Amino acid sequence: MDKQSFLKAGHPPTLLAAFLYFDLAFMVWVILGPLGVQIAQDLHLTHAEKGLMVATPVLAGAVLRLVMGLLVDSLGPKRTGAVGQVVVIAALAVAWRFGIHSFEQVLVLGVFLGVAGASFAVALPLASRWYPPEHQGTALGIAGAGNSGTALAALFAPGLAASHGWGNVFGLALIPLCLVLALYLALAKDAPGAPPAKSPGEYLKVLRDKDAWWFMFFYAVTFGGFVGLASSLTIYFNAQYGLDARTAGYFTAACVFAGSMVRPIGGNLADRIGGVRTLTVMYLLAALFLALASTGLPRAWMAVAAFVPAMLALGMGNGAVFQLVPQRFRKEIGVMTGLVGMAGGIGGFYLASSLGLSRQLTGSYGPGLLAFAGLALVALAGLTGVKSRWRTTWGAAHLSAARI
Numbered sequence: 001m002d003k004q005s006f007l008k009a010g011h012p013p014t015l016l017a018a019f020l021y022f023d024l025a026f027m028v029w030v031i032l033g034p035l036g037v038q039i040a041q042d043l044h045l046t047h048a049e050k051g052l053m054v055a056t057p058v059l060a061g062a063v064l065r066l067v068m069g070l071l072v073d074s075l076g077p078k079r080t081g082a083v084g085q086v087v088v089i090a091a092l093a094v095a096w097r098f099g100i101h102s103f104e105q106v107l108v109l110g111v112f113l114g115v116a117g118a119s120f121a122v123a124l125p126l127a128s129r130w131y132p133p134e135h136q137g138t139a140l141g142i143a144g145a146g147n148s149g150t151a152l153a154a155l156f157a158p159g160l161a162a163s164h165g166w167g168n169v170f171g172l173a174l175i176p177l178c179l180v181l182a183l184y185l186a187l188a189k190d191a192p193g194a195p196p197a198k199s200p201g202e203y204l205k206v207l208r209d210k211d212a213w214w215f216m217f218f219y220a221v222t223f224g225g226f227v228g229l230a231s232s233l234t235i236y237f238n239a240q241y242g243l244d245a246r247t248a249g250y251f252t253a254a255c256v257f258a259g260s261m262v263r264p265i266g267g268n269l270a271d272r273i274g275g276v277r278t279l280t281v282m283y284l285l286a287a288l289f290l291a292l293a294s295t296g297l298p299r300a301w302m303a304v305a306a307f308v309p310a311m312l313a314l315g316m317g318n319g320a321v322f323q324l325v326p327q328r329f330r331k332e333i334g335v336m337t338g339l340v341g342m343a344g345g346i347g348g349f350y351l352a353s354s355l356g357l358s359r360q361l362t363g364s365y366g367p368g369l370l371a372f373a374g375l376a377l378v379a380l381a382g383l384t385g386v387k388s389r390w391r392t393t394w395g396a397a398h399l400s401a402a403r404i
Contacts, residue, residue: 010127010135011130011189011191013189014126014127014188014191015130015139015143016187017126017184017187017188018124018126018143018188019142020146020180020183021081021122021180021188022120022143022144022146022147022149023148023149023180024149024176024177024180025088025123025149026119026146026147026153027153027176028116028149028173028177029057029058029113029119029150030054030057030058030149030153030154030227031153031157031169032053032054032106032109032110032113032231033153033154033230033232033233033234034153034158034234034249034252035158036054036235037158037238037244037248038158038161038162038166038245039053039166040053040235042166043103047239047360048356048357049356050235051232051352051353051354051355051357051360052356053103053106053110054352054356055231055352056107056349057113057231058117058228058349058352059114059346059349060110060113060114060115061113061117061120061345062117062341062342062345062348063342063345064114064118065118065120065338065339065342065345066121066342067338068084068118068338069121069125069336069337069338069341070338071083072121072126072337076190077122077123077125077129077188078126078185078189078190081119081126081184081188082181082184082185084115084116084118084119085116085177086181087112087115088115088116089177089178091109091113092171092177093171093174095109096171096174100167117227117345118341119146120144120341120344121337121338121341123143124322124337124341126143126190126191127140127143128143128337129190129191129193129333130191133326133327138267138268138271139267140267140322140326141263141264141268141319141322142267144263144264145260145263145264146260147260147318148256148257149260150227150231150256150260151230151253151256151257151260152253154230154250154252154253155249155253156249158245158246158249159246206332206335211328211329211394212329214386215340216339216340216342216343217343217382218279218317218321219341219343219344220343220375221283221314221317221347221372221378222282222286222318222321222344222379223314223341223345224346224348224349224372225314225348225351226256226259226260226311226315226318226348227344227345227347227352228347228348228349228350228351228352228355229255229256229259229314229351230252230256231348232351232352232356233248233255233256233307234248234249235248235356236248236355237251239359239365240303240365241299241303243300251303255308255311256311258309258315259312260315262312262315262316263315263318264319265316266282266318266319266320266323267319267320267322267323268319269316269319269320270319270320270403271323271403274403274404275320275321275403276324276387276390276391276404278316278317280380280383280384281313282313282314282317283317283380283383284376285309285310286310286313286314287373287374287376287380288373289306289310289313290310290369290370290372290376291370291373292306293306293307293369294366294368294370294373296364318344321340322340323404324404325337325340327394327404328390328394347375350372351368351372354368354371354372355368
């Protein structure tokens with residue numbers, strides 16, 4: 001990639017604002033996972049309830065991504081993002097001030113944290129609309145590297161909870177959230193030439209296109225695997241290996257950081273060799289290492305050695321999917337970001353909730369991990385089936401400057 005060409009093609013301050021907004025939003029979106037050990041102890045939660053607790057923000061974020069995708073094309077990405085961030089800040093302020101005292105209350109908070117997860121449907125169109133097709137993978141990879149916020153939550157939340165109480169972590173999170181909101185308002189700028197707003201019915205017409213469903217499924221596996229594990233691994237390391245909450249958070253952060261920071265690499269690699277080829281390799285690797293983790297490795301460090309490459313593959317796969325989506329649905333990028341992001345969140349909800357249920361019913365997380373490895377292989381089979389058609393229709397060389 002020509003670095004100077006990339007810098008001249010878009011709007012770097014907006015790209016930075018999109019990354020920062022996405023990063024902090026993702027940090028609070030999954031915060032119940034890193035705090036899950038302490039919350040579960042105080043509220044006396046079962047394994048299934050712990051799984052549902054960490055899965056609820058993921059599911060809420062999935063549904064709200066569609067709503068945010070619609071709002072992006074009517075209000076603009078910048079305004080939509082600002083409104084969403086204010087809602088999240090208000091919810092955390094209430095949780096901090098009045099406390100969380102029951103399983104039902106933590107689920108309600110999880111629904112509001114879903115608004116932070118819906119930031120995906122804002123940050124990506126905000127960045128995407130500034131860049132031409134040949135730079136989409138790199139631009140969206142940089143914006144999407146805000147996934148690293150999940151690593152920040154795992155790294156700092158358990159330790160802060162141990163020293164200040166898990167309820168006060170919600171208040172501490174308000175400090176960076178407010179600072180980043182101020183930077184976002186100062187730096188972000190909506191791209192000119194945005195498509196005109198459409199009615200919700202017109203947006204849903206895109207679901208008649210089978211390619212939309214394929215992209216939704218592909219992202220349900222890559223992003224669903226990433227966020228499902230990011231939400232669950234602190235509880236996993238605590239329950240499976242007896243690690244204390246702080247140490248389990250460190251182990252989780254190592255896994256999540258690997259997956260989040262390679263998203264730009266996945267996007268850039270897809271720009272170079274094509275998104276289909278990149279995804280093919282990533283699905284194979286993800287399936288292999290998730291299957292290895294499902295065997296119940298005897299040591300925690302061995303589990304990390306399996307989860308890190310799995311997360312690397314899933315993170316790069318996220319970037320590759322969103323190198324392809326803008327090529328196929330450039331005019332509908334707002335609603336497609338919402339739909340594909342919603343599917344990714346549903347995949348994450350499935351993984352997070354199934355891991356808790358698997359542990360409660362069988363005494364092992366293995367069946368849940370193995371089932372998701374199987375989904376990665378199904379996605380690989382689907383990708384193999386559609387790649388020839390894609391390369392001879394919308395992705396043909398004479399129609400697109402980007403490689404698919």
